Amino acid sequence: YWAKRERNSYCFFGQEMAEKERVRQELRADLTRALDGGQLKLHYQPIFHVRSERLVKFEALLRWHHPERGLVYPGEFIPLAEETGLITAIGDWVMKEACAEAATWPQNVGIGINLSPAQFRQSLPFKIADTLQKSGLHPDRLYLEITETVLLQSTAENFALLEQLNSLGVKVVLDDFGSGYASLGYLREFPFHEIKIDRTFVADDSPQAQAILDSVTQLGHALGARVTAEGVETIAQLERVRGIGCDKAQGFLLGRPVAASEVHKFIRLDSAPDVIPHRVSSRKS
Numbered sequence: 001y002w003a004k005r006e007r008n009s010y011c012f013f014g015q016e017m018a019e020k021e022r023v024r025q026e027l028r029a030d031l032t033r034a035l036d037g038g039q040l041k042l043h044y045q046p047i048f049h050v051r052s053e054r055l056v057k058f059e060a061l062l063r064w065h066h067p068e069r070g071l072v073y074p075g076e077f078i079p080l081a082e083e084t085g086l087i088t089a090i091g092d093w094v095m096k097e098a099c100a101e102a103a104t105w106p107q108n109v110g111i112g113i114n115l116s117p118a119q120f121r122q123s124l125p126f127k128i129a130d131t132l133q134k135s136g137l138h139p140d141r142l143y144l145e146i147t148e149t150v151l152l153q154s155t156a157e158n159f160a161l162l163e164q165l166n167s168l169g170v171k172v173v174l175d176d177f178g179s180g181y182a183s184l185g186y187l188r189e190f191p192f193h194e195i196k197i198d199r200t201f202v203a204d205d206s207p208q209a210q211a212i213l214d215s216v217t218q219l220g221h222a223l224g225a226r227v228t229a230e231g232v233e234t235i236a237q238l239e240r241v242r243g244i245g246c247d248k249a250q251g252f253l254l255g256r257p258v259a260a261s262e263v264h265k266f267i268r269l270d271s272a273p274d275v276i277p278h279r280v281s282s283r284k285s
């Protein structure tokens with residue numbers, strides 16, 4: 001009985017793996033046409049200053065409108081784009097598109113874009129300078145989000161690149177802090193403008209996760225960085241990150257990623273703070 005069951009579950013597992021691999025191969029092939037076919041779109045998720053409850057910036061998040069499969073999320077296709085090298089063209093497009101869009105927003109609203117490891121090369125500062133110039137976006141409105149994995153390779157060169165980006169006047173952000181390895185080393189090597197604490201720490205209300213959230217916020221502040229809490233989904237979580245002293249918050253509670261045509265909803269709220277939907281605390285810290 002056990003042997004049979006094991007064999008069955010092994011078979012089932014094998015089939016599932018094969019199916020996943022087939023979908024991957026198909027998506028990989030389809031992806032080559034996605035960019036030129038206009039199937040890639042950017043959505044924008046608002047990020048708020050916790051204390052004033054005002055909009056600070058949006059994060060640009062890729063969406064793929066697949067002709068047969070519908071909406072495909074970046075978790076599924078960014079790895080494929082990275083494997084195939086398509087990420088370079090896609091990343092260039094994201095940068096141009098997001099900066100051009102942000103240039104139409106009020107001057108005090110910033111834009112965050114995510115960078116893949118493959119984009120992290122010598123030509124990056126030139127590309128960014130060029131995009132800023134063409135879009136007319138002021139450098140201090142651009143936030144470049146990089147994860148720990150970006151920095152894993154050839155650290156000395158990468159930190160030199162970060163310095164170059166810094167001198168362009170753009171803001172370099174460490175994304176998903178705490179989800180990878182050796183983060184403290186990066187913090188020692190480079191003065192990040194902002195640290196985004198991974199949403200797993202925000203979602204978890206255990207004393208351990210809270211202690212980490214608290215300490216990372218203090219650490220960020222001690223290093224002169226702003227601290228953003230990712231993935232705020234509940235009022236309790238917002239209260240917690242407010243109490244801990246996080247500077248900014250992002251999450252479904254405050255606003256889901258929206259199409260470019262809908263960002264004005266949040267921008268208007270910013271200029272009329274008394275109608276912000278989640279005014280959860282009258283206590284001002």
Ligand code: C2E
Binds near residue numbers: 045091250
């Ligand atoms: P990320 O940079 O950490 O972006 C935040 C992700 O968390 C987004 O997922 C966002 O939709 C999601 N999120 C925001 N608030 C909440 C919340 O309250 N609850 C939950 N459960 N999730 C929340 P998304 O859009 O699926 O993107 C996933 C990842 O894909 C991003 O993580 C980023 O690493 C990557 N990515 C997205 N767009 C780009 C891009 O243009 N270029 C590159 N290289 N990577 C991108």
Ligand code: MG
Binds near residue numbers: 059113114145175
């Ligand atoms: Mg990000």
Ligand code: MG
Binds near residue numbers: 175176196230
């Ligand atoms: Mg993140």
Ligand code: MG
Binds near residue numbers: 176
């Ligand atoms: Mg993430």
